[in-house]
Amino acid sequence: MKYFTVALFGAGILLAFGYLHLSPFTNTAARDADGTAKTISRGGCTIEYYVQGTGSRVMLLASAGRAVSDFNQHASALVDAGYKTVAVEAPGIGRSDLPEGDHHLYDLGSDARAVIDADGGEPTSFFIGHAFGNRVARATSLRYEKISRGVILLAAGGYKPVPKKAEIALKNLFNPGRFGRLRLADLKYAFFADGNEPPDDWRRGWHIDTALLQGAASGLTPDKEWRSGGTAPMLVVQPAADAIAPKEDAADPLKANYPDRVTVALAENAGHALLPEQPDLVAGSVIAFLTAYSSE
Known part of the structure; x- marks a missing residue:
């Protein structure tokens, strides 16, 4: 949406730097x-x-400018619980091409639907979106409502602007010239609760071109109906210490707007990264939700 676009707009000037693709932190796996x-x-x-796995299909959609490898541990837990995970790499990451021209959230949702069709079998699926991925999950669930069994939002946002200090820290992570303690401080502030040390794989892997496309996609989406995620049941796993999408700007309005189908699970001692901070709590909450709605 426009707020996410604003949060990343300043990062666009980084494209002018000749060392953009030389940084060990940005545009690397x-x-x-x-x-x-x-x-x-x-x-x-x-x-x-x-x-991975067999069983009911669970689509995985990652955070802005991040690869689906962020889901590795979570996907393993879902597979062990009897589910099939299908993790879709965002445009510009891995072998996923960065398209030309304008794209909106429904275009990214159509990518997910194309993967479902290619995967074969029963088309109905659950959709899990982490951070920015929650927007794609909801847009896909709305546009392809008949195949959505449920939507799971991990560290969801989309209703309010990113708080200023968190916005600056987020932009800095896509700056290839941001190094050392300053970069680590930005990462900790934007994504991790106090006292939680970022793992090595979160200190790299920030794809600027992908993030710019994703930020623009939110702003270009012609309506805000995607926020509803259609009519499917919804689980919101809300980090208690989320600097980018605080509870009052994320889980609270979702629950207020869709009280009959939104369940909120609060993750203490977790920030916007969430997955590496509270893996067991996230897996337990998600599996309980999947179990409840897999038979419907």
């Missing part, structure tokens, strides 16, 4: 994604995705 790697083509662009 955080780590390898788990699962069987596959590709499809849609609209002349390659989309890469990773498949």
